[in-house]
Amino acid sequence: MKTFLIGAACLASALAMATSEPASDRPGNYTHLLPLAFSAKQGVLQLRLPRDVYLHARSPLLDDVRVFDANGVPQPFALQEPVAADNIGHKDLPLTIFPLMAAAGSQSSQLDLDVSTAPDGRLLSVKVRPEQGGQEAAAESTRLTGLILDLGKPRAAQETTPAIDALRFTLPPDQRDYSAQVWLETSNDLKRWDAVGAAELNWLVNQDQQTLANDRLTFEARPFRYARLTWRSGTPLLFSAIVAEQPVRTSTALPNEQLLLQPGTGDRPQDLVYAMPPAIAPATIGVQFSETNIALPAQLGVYYSVPTRQAGAATRRFAPIVNTTFYRITQDGQARSSGDLAVTPMHAPHWVLRTEAAVTVKPVLKVGWQPATLVFLASGNAPYTLAVGHDRAPATSRPLAQVAPGFSDLELRQLGQATAGPAIAQQGAAAVPPDDDAGARNRLLVLWGTLLLGTGILAAMVWCLLRQKPQP
DSSP states (O other): OHHHHHHHHHHHHHHHHHHHSOOOOOGGGSSEEEEEEOSSOOSEEEEEOOHHHHHHOOSTTOTTEEEEOTTSOBOOEEEEOOOOEEEEEEEEEEOEEEEEEEETTOOGGGOOEEEEEOTTSOEEEEEEOOOTTTHHHHHSOEEEEEEEEEOOOOSSTTOOOOEEEEEEEEOOTTOOOEEEEEEEEEESSSSSOEEEEEEEEEEEEOTTSOEEEEOEEEEEEEEOSEEEEEEEESOOOOOSEEEEEEEEEEEEOOOOEEEEEOOEEOSSTTEEEEEOOTTOOOSEEEEEOSSSSEEEEEEEEEEEEEEOSSTTOEEEEEEEEEEEEEEEEEETTEEEEOOOEEOOOOOOSEEEEEESSOOOOOOEEEEEEOOOEEEEEOOSOSSOEEEEOOTTOOOOOOOHHHHSTTOOHHHHHTOEEOEEOOOEEOTTTTTSOTTOSHHHHHHHHHHHHHHHHHHHHHHHHHHHHHHSOOOO
């Protein structure tokens, strides 16, 4: 019995060793390979996954996507949801200029202003009240000491005061060079003024009559109605125009990938079934008719399995997601058709179009989705290859912080772009098990050898037991 236990333990250990070794992960195990190209020599690159990846992937979560170097070594990578790019532009808002004329040596911030406004707050005139002394003050020479700027009332009643982050200045037509330091203050009621900042304004003309201009005063974006401009150095000047710049943020939506699916028969005569690639979770969906002047009330949904009382058996039921009327109609020479519908992205092997009666037309299903972005660390030897199509590949995608540690959000958005070439199918790769290589064959031989050895040990034990004489 002791010998039997030892033999069983050895057999179990050998089986565990033979079956626990990980399967290989090499380019030859994948059904399709896509060559990667990039122009810049950078350590971290990004790639918008091409359509071929979604057509050939076997995993809904893209677990069977890899990046290999020239030696077949997997490279660290992360999969990220695409983010719309934000662009910041500017909208020009002209300002109305009111010059402040005061006695020489007067500080514009301490002047007593006589302001005339319209009912909507629009400035009509701004003057400096004469100082006490009457004739003596009036006799003094006056000069330009500052400018009052009026942004104006928002055009629409529901609009708020716009936020401004810069002022741009234009010299008078008869002046080409100028240099001064200006100081800006803002207000919403012409009573309380807030200091914003200062700037050096310069217009320099060289011997070739070329002008180098620093004509902007920038500051942190803030809403205001009025502004006051004074001089810290240089000669005060009545600019021909001053424009306020309002920052405008716009988002650039990334283009969707689209795929057309041909219909097949479903569980009922009213059903048309469309086989969906496992990796595609549609975000938009629609139909295309080959017929004209047709309206098709229908439900769009998926099948789901329901277990039955019989062990191991299941039946399929229909789960509607969209209830609408698809159409294509020509009226007055103009074609009009139902557009694509936005749906919650979900993975399903089949999408179903169910009509009220047996279908007489077979429209094509059009699906759209937003491809993921792959960020990878080029730590191997070029060239690099993107591989996809593996039935039992484990997930190896890492968090982005482990692929590009220390990168800011701006740096990640500005990563160099890699491009993928057309997918190259590998003959027989789909039929080869992922562990069908030299190592897998060796493990199989060890397994069979262990089984034969265990059988021999058991036979020897039985033979020994039969030969033993019974004890009195």
